[in-house]
Amino acid sequence: MNPVKNGFLPPKQPFKRVKALKPGRDEVEEVVFQALASTERREILRIIHTREGGATYSEILGELALTTGNMNYHLKQLEGLLEKDERRCYRLTPLGERAMSVLRGVDVPENLGDYVSAAKASQAVSIHPFVSKLLMGAVVMTSFFLLVWGYIAYIAISEGSPVFVYIVLAFLLVAGLLVLVGLIRVLRSAPEYVKRLERRLGLTR
Numbered sequence: 001m002n003p004v005k006n007g008f009l010p011p012k013q014p015f016k017r018v019k020a021l022k023p024g025r026d027e028v029e030e031v032v033f034q035a036l037a038s039t040e041r042r043e044i045l046r047i048i049h050t051r052e053g054g055a056t057y058s059e060i061l062g063e064l065a066l067t068t069g070n071m072n073y074h075l076k077q078l079e080g081l082l083e084k085d086e087r088r089c090y091r092l093t094p095l096g097e098r099a100m101s102v103l104r105g106v107d108v109p110e111n112l113g114d115y116v117s118a119a120k121a122s123q124a125v126s127i128h129p130f131v132s133k134l135l136m137g138a139v140v141m142t143s144f145f146l147l148v149w150g151y152i153a154y155i156a157i158s159e160g161s162p163v164f165v166y167i168v169l170a171f172l173l174v175a176g177l178l179v180l181v182g183l184i185r186v187l188r189s190a191p192e193y194v195k196r197l198e199r200r201l202g203l204t205r
Contacts, residue, residue: 028095028098031081031095032095032098032102034077035081035099036099036102036103038074038077040064041078043063044060044064044075044082045078045081045092045096045099045100045103046103047059047060047063048082048091048092049092049100053087053089053091054085054087054090055090056087056088056089056090057071057090060090080093080095080096081093081095081099082096127187127190127194127198128198131194131197131201132187135183135186135187136187139180139183139184142176142179142183143180145172145176146177146180149169149172149176153166153169153170156169
């Protein structure tokens with residue numbers, strides 16, 4: 001028998017609250033290390049941790065050389081690690097305490113100096129494989145166009161062409177060489193704007 005057709009609806013089932021799944025270790029590590037990847041966020045956590053009873057927005061802002069826009073951005077990134085109490089003070093959550101335990105565990109003994117320098121040097125010139133492939137593709141394409149333009153220039157010189165053609169070809173060859181040299185330098189040195197591109201693409205933190 002169809003209850004709707006007979007003019008009544010079945011009683012509503014009681015709402016069952018779905019229990020949140022326990023986060024895995026990888027998920028916790030990703031959240032914590034993403035939060036700690038920024039110098040500003042690490043300083044915010046330290047400021048709040050060192051103040052008894054938490055710290056207000058103004059107190060945190062007063063100790064950091066940040067604009068309110070940047071401050072709001074980093075606080076947003078720290079959601080889950082920070083919470084506000086009834087006095088609107090920021091306090092560390094249990095996850096925030098875990099993040100602080102990671103920071104407290106990082107000391108700088110004198111015998112780590114060489115290792116830190118080696119790690120910084122390696123990280124400074126490393127490029128994500130995806131971006132590296134894009135740059136290598138650009139190098140190949142630029143080299144191909146240089147070969148084509150060089151061949152056209154050879155034909156133009158051999159058979160004779162107007163001066164305008166020589167000027168255009170010379171410009172293309174010079175521009176192509178500059179682009180090629182620039183791409184090779186980027187691959188070798190990984191400048192900061194490449195790091196920013198990787199972060200915008202979500203490839204690095």
